[in-house]
Amino acid sequence: MARKILQGWAKWEKYINAFLLLVAVVFPILFTRPYLINVGVMCLIYVLLSLSLNILTGYMGITGLGWAGFFGIGAYTAAILATRFQVNFLLTFLAAAVVSAIFGLIIGLPTLKLSGRYIAIVTMAFCEIMRTLEVNLDGLTRGSRGIPNIPKIGFGEFNFSRTVQYYLILAIVVLTMIVITRLMNSRVGRGILSVKDDDIAASAMGVNPFRYKVMTFAIAAMFAGLAGAFYAHYIGFIDPTSFTFDQSTIIISMTIIGGLGNVMGSVLGAVTLTVLPEILRPLMDVRQIVYGVLMVITMLVRPMGVLGGFNLRHIRQQMGIGKEEKARELSSTEN
Amino acid sequence: MSSVVLRTENVTQRFGGLCAVSNASIEVREGEIVGIIGPNGAGKSTLFNDITGLYTPTEGKIYFYDQDITGKKPYEITKLGLARTFQNIRLFPTMTVLENVMLGAHCRTKANLLDVVLHTRRNKKEEQDIRERALDILRITELYDFRYNYATSLPYGMQRRLEFARAIASNPKILMFDEPAAGMNEEETQDLNVFIKKLQDMGYTILLIEHDMKLVMNICERIYVLDHGALISHGTPEQIRSDPRVIEAYLGKEE
Structure with a gap:
């Protein structure tokens, strides 16, 4: 049964993705209430965060417990540049991604020789250090007063409407998904998976595990920074409380519950865990219980997450309907 | 005489007080099939790991076509043209x-x-x-x-073969097999025998560690025997078969 569903999904993946994209595109047209569009934007920001962490945790197998740290770096970079130097959002986005990736390198280079669980603790500490810095580097970050009046996304006096901003983050998310898919279906992606599976064997086959870990860490941090930049401009106000360990926990829950090593898993996890609290709002404190129960059930039933570990390309190949197979058949009939 | 692909010079590997390999000097020439045998714990795999860069030898040098590769990282060594398989399959x-x-x-x-x-x-x-x-x-x-x-x-047998395939894909000059026949039955070992010969015909140089005497005696041109970390004998299969030191290492001393 489960296998049938999986095969169906693999077979129709293109159409399913197109349909989901269509739903995402018409959403702000059908639901014009600012509140709903706002929920949509928050969903997409979390999808981006969850995707970025999935690169590290799902594909590379390194548990990143302090992911809000990089989210914060991106947000503060963008906010500082935009408020003090009136830099346009295109450049603040770019700067946030680059700065975050550099921080990824700074953290990664000395620590990624450690084994998995120790890196997890390092990232956790990193998040805490970043929060402390955000609170105490008053001259740069205005400390706990936060940075208000961050310019909205737009050009000069012209600001994008909420709906246009929604489409912007949607475009960023789709692009990120394409990048991750291409990355993982390539020489580089095979290198990443091999290091996750068995770094000694990978090393014996010519892959430099350390280099791959550092590279993956930086790429993942880059996307988290991008999410931070969008968040800062969109909300217009940031302070250190947005980038705490609690936030990190939410992000990693999304990645794990949705599915490790699966792009759609991140979408499922992020959307579910963003929408659920909104729906359960009337339940007040009880929703935390619902949240917890959901997590426990997922961990028991599918430890890799709901969509974790599914590789649709492999399933298509096994069914004999892979893209490469078709190309081969075509070329063999031509000859 | 064909050129030397791989040469170790007095390689010694100590782990704390334990001397896993001591003063091992071996040599593999182009196109050869060379075997390393020895009882359990003789240091065969340790020597392999030294050569492939998983360990760095405490003393001694390792040369690949006259290039010193001692202490290089595994992925650097693989890139030079040395590929290996593992005793416990690692796919x-x-x-x-x-x-x-x-x-x-x-x-x-x-x-x-x-x-x-x-x-x-x-x-x-x-x-x-x-x-x-x-x-x-x-x-x-x-x-x-x-x-x-x-x-x-x-x-299992196919997983072994897949490990060979993966090693071949790196386009190596020398293939190093760590107990390729481990866990195989008679028939599978026979297939392996044919397969390794085929690899030799394709131009690969092969160095292997093996327990299965039949396989080693059948396909290896030269054999090194390790015992307690030290090389105790070296020669053609016939020489090894009749060497009293080898018999002693395997079967114990005659009282």
């Missing part, structure tokens, strides 16, 4: 059979992040080339029909 479980072999060609390919993300022509061509090459290797190793299965879903 990549989340990758398919085909992808495992394609990964073997990692150090012979160049596509970088930018190529991959932008889907450049160079990347597409390279990807297609290694795919074709991997499929060829899978045909040779008779794993073609299983190319899309997950590596660890294969039966």
Whole structure:
């Protein structure tokens, strides 16, 4: 049964993705209430965060417990540049991604020789250090007063409407998904998976595990920074409380519950865990219980997450309907 | 005389007080099949790990075609042209059979992040080339029909063969097999025998560690015998068979 569903999904993946994209595109047209569009934007920001962490945790197998740290770096970079130097959002986005990736390198280079669980603790500490810095580097970050009046996304006096901003983050998310898919279906992606599976064997086959870990860490941090930049401009106000360990926990829950090593898993996890609290709002404190129960059930039933570990390309190949197979058949009939 | 592919010079490996390998000097010439035998715990795998860069020898030097490779990292050594398999099979479980072999060609390919993300022509061509090459290797190793299965879903004997295929994909000068016949039955060992001969005919130089005496005596041209970390004998299979020191190491001293 489960296998049938999986095969169906693999077979129709293109159409399913197109349909989901269509739903995402018409959403702000059908639901014009600012509140709903706002929920949509928050969903997409979390999808981006969850995707970025999935690169590290799902594909590379390194548990990143302090992911809000990089989210914060991106947000503060963008906010500082935009408020003090009136830099346009295109450049603040770019700067946030680059700065975050550099921080990824700074953290990664000395620590990624450690084994998995120790890196997890390092990232956790990193998040805490970043929060402390955000609170105490008053001259740069205005400390706990936060940075208000961050310019909205737009050009000069012209600001994008909420709906246009929604489409912007949607475009960023789709692009990120394409990048991750291409990355993982390539020489580089095979290198990443091999290091996750068995770094000694990978090393014996010519892959430099350390280099791959550092590279993956930086790429993942880059996307988290991008999410931070969008968040800062969109909300217009940031302070250190947005980038705490609690936030990190939410992000990693999304990645794990949705599915490790699966792009759609991140979408499922992020959307579910963003929408659920909104729906359960009337339940007040009880929703935390619902949240917890959901997590426990997922961990028991599918430890890799709901969509974790599914590789649709492999399933298509096994069914004999892979893209490469078709190309081969075509070329063999031509000859 | 053909040139020396691999040479170790007085390699010694100590782990704390334990001397796993002491003063081992071996030599493998182009086109040869050389075996290293010895009882359990003789230091065979340790020597292998020294050569392939998993360990750095405490003393001594290792040369690959006159190039000093002592203390180099495994991936650097593989790139030079030395590929190995493992005693306890180490395949990549989340990758398919085909992808495992394609990964073997990692150090012979160049596509970088930018190529991959932008889907450049160079990347597409390279990807297609290694795919074709991997499929060829899978045909040779008779794993073609299983190319899309997950590596660890294969039966044991095939997993071994997949490890060979993966090593071959790196286009090595010398192949190093760590107990290739471990866990195989008579028939599978016989197939392996034929397969290794085939590899030799294809021009590969082979160094192997083995317990299965029949296999070693059948295919190796020269054999080194290790016992308690030290080389105790060296020669052709006939010489080894009749060497009293070897018999003693394996069967114990005659009272």
